[in-house]
Amino acid sequence: MLSQGVYAAEQQQQTEPKTQPCNDLKNEQKERCEALEHIEVKGQYIGIEVPEVIGRSYLNRDFINATPKGNGDINELIALLPGVQLSNEAYSIGSLAEISAPEISISGAQPWQTGFSLDGLNYNNRIDPGSSSRLSSSSNDVSGGVQSMNVNSDVVESITVYDHNIPAEFGGFSGGIVDSKTKSVFTNDSFSFGVRSNQSSWGSYHFIEADQDSSQQNVDQSTLETPKYEKISYNLRANKQINKRHGVMMSVSYLTSDISDLSLGEVKTQSRKNINAIVKYGYRNGWVDALDLTLMYSPYEVDDFITDAKDSDFHLEGGAVGAVASLTQHFDFATWRSNLNFSMSDSNREGPAHFYNWLQAKGKDWGQYADQGDAQTRYSRQGGYGALDNTQYTTSWKNTLNFNSFEFAGTEHNIKAGIELIRQEVERERIQNSYNYDSPIIWSSASTPLNCSGYTLDCQALETTISIDELAAQLGGEIDFNNQDHITAYSNNVTTTAQYFNGRLVTPAEYINVALNRASFYATDSITLGQLSLNLGMRYEYDDFLANHNIAPRLSLGYDVFNNNRTIISAGVNRYYDSAIIGYKVKEQQRFSYREYRPIENGYLQGWLPSNYTGAFKYRFDDVNTPYDDELALGIAHSFEKAGNISLKYVKRKKHQQFSQVTDEEAASDGYKYIYMTNEGDGSSERYSISWSAQFGKHSLWANASYAENKVSNDEYSASAENTPLDELVYYLNAQGEGELVTLGQLEQIRTNFGTPVSGALGWNVDWNSSFSTGLNVTYSDSYTSAVSTGASESIGLEQSCTSCPVESSLVDVYEEQEIRARTMLGLSLRYSHNLTKTQSIDIRADISNLLNARTYTVNEGASGIEPGRMFWVGVSYNYD
Structure with missing residues (x-):
């Protein structure tokens, strides 16, 4: 039966070992348990990608441990899967300092459109996830990243990634789902402590000279300094099964990073630290069948500075704390699973209150030590973007009933139904106005x-x-x-x-407190009729902000061609609704920057006055529909008797009702220009992929390749300083050198449209003997065109504010169209274990990234810079089992 084969695959994915033998259960539950155990497929290798109708990949503890890793975040592993793309910034020299999770995109969606959960606790950042690439360049956001916390692979037992035919029980995404599980408390008593390190002196670097053909040999340029950094990771885990009913587990991962950088001709040090701490208690077969209580603590801190800006040191704090209560209870007619969780995450910045763009002149001449490229006007920058606090509270309660299977009219039915209630609250506070002075004038x-x-x-x-x-x-x-x-x-x-400043951009003090309530109901009937299986799913969602009743069908079918669970043809038609609803509610309350100017009379500087160009905007989400994706998925999977599993898949998504915007030409009576959101945007993504995995004795191999095309359009909106908050404008240069103003949203659309078309990955893991094992992976990404930051600023003209003042202008960041060349990267892990006693051992591990010391092509074409080459992580751990 096809359903039995699928269930067998699910059984192999259990994050807990079978510590609940059937003999411990009640009579009827014991019979069902024995029946389920009887249908498990014995000896069948299940690879990374599960051969079934649901589009998911499964990474177990063995894969997580064997795969080469850098910082150890789980996104490094997820990026190896078909349909997943890793951000280009993950290969840059800046990534050597960074310890936060690299961004990933699933099925062509924006990184923040993927749902992340750990033991059922969602850890998406919904405040302003798109700001992660603007770490310190904006006064109106703080880089919280896509995720509210960074999850180290040492604390998880398994990772399941859903990328198509996603079941109705999952919502709040339009990309994919990353569902991670922590380690079980019901294992043998154990203790482990380990240290890993990565240092600049262990690595190689490529020095790229301006205007040099990138295919030539690297040039050691004296003006480029090798970064000096040190990363250290400490990992502690202890597990104690008190008796057959009680168990506890503690896992802590602490990662620090200190790296030097050249700023204004001087070496300065920036530092980062991240903690993943989990305490988990488990209870089995007592007054309830299963109960897990989990506490999570994951803070993230940064001490940094704005490069080539004087007096610009700032401090960032982020991360999350959370609590999860997960209950399972078996009844005679169904199994009830309940997950109640709460989390609090923040993203805060402390730093200099104001930013100054002085003209480079006597007394303000430190800008001469900064790299300003070919800019005609040269500045000496100073200061920062002020303090800003963001806090997100999330409470979720999810209940699911898995009803016992039954037969009706010659068909077998397995019904799953549930309800999910979510409340989110966001607080945002800026305690004082922040000024960005950007119109300097020499007197x-x-x-x-x-x-x-x-x-x-x-x-x-x-x-x-x-x-x-x-x-x-x-x-x-x-x-x-x-x-x-x-x-x-x-x-x-x-x-x-x-000199003095004629104009400035004012980011006003503000306090925002918004809340959002969401309710979802979902149901799926998995029907089996001979060799045919059919999943009839539906998800209903409602939130009290957009106030739309959204119905998302999730329909998929599979056909077991030869009735032996080896060849499965699948198809699916599904709908996924957008997720970042509370972010829109924050945006509607947000106060954007506005302009001020000041005249000068007879050499006497006058007071600051509101400019004719105030730039006072507010967003309105009135009577708009919720954006959604419609998906068509086709696939065929075959399990060879001795050559593993292979699958071919086609996934097409069509984006509907994407947000566009229209701005009032004239200010309303309250002085604001209102930006009204519409549903005029659209887009699509299309992917062809092939995957294979097999086990040959001690050798485990896997490989995948994908071809994808992503398109997002929003032709109804043309950005200008008159219809867009200045905070959201950048200057974009195309390949012909033609420039135009675009919004940050449009910039992300450009990047999406230019996404990597061809990608692939291959892995080979071997246990050579009981003491020594290796893991090798190869990743390939084809060349593509993207919008990259040049590090420069462009002055854009605004309407004249007063007859006695020069025409006002404002500075915006410059991005340009660049081709990112194809790259092939190899990673290698070497692991050696030495037994001290029967219960104690020492493990030594080395992880090598960019094994062949290849170029990463992250330095802009024609520019100077440094790219990371071969890098080493070395670690040692003590284990007691």
């Missing part, structure tokens, strides 16, 4: 000196060695600016050039 009138009128932070008066009157007396009574000698004397006398 050059010698006859009328600049008077700053008491403004000491954003105005610089002329400073000289001796007074102007004294200099004039030395030059014969007056300074003749037509006389070159007088000009030289005057210039040499100036120690600080007079």
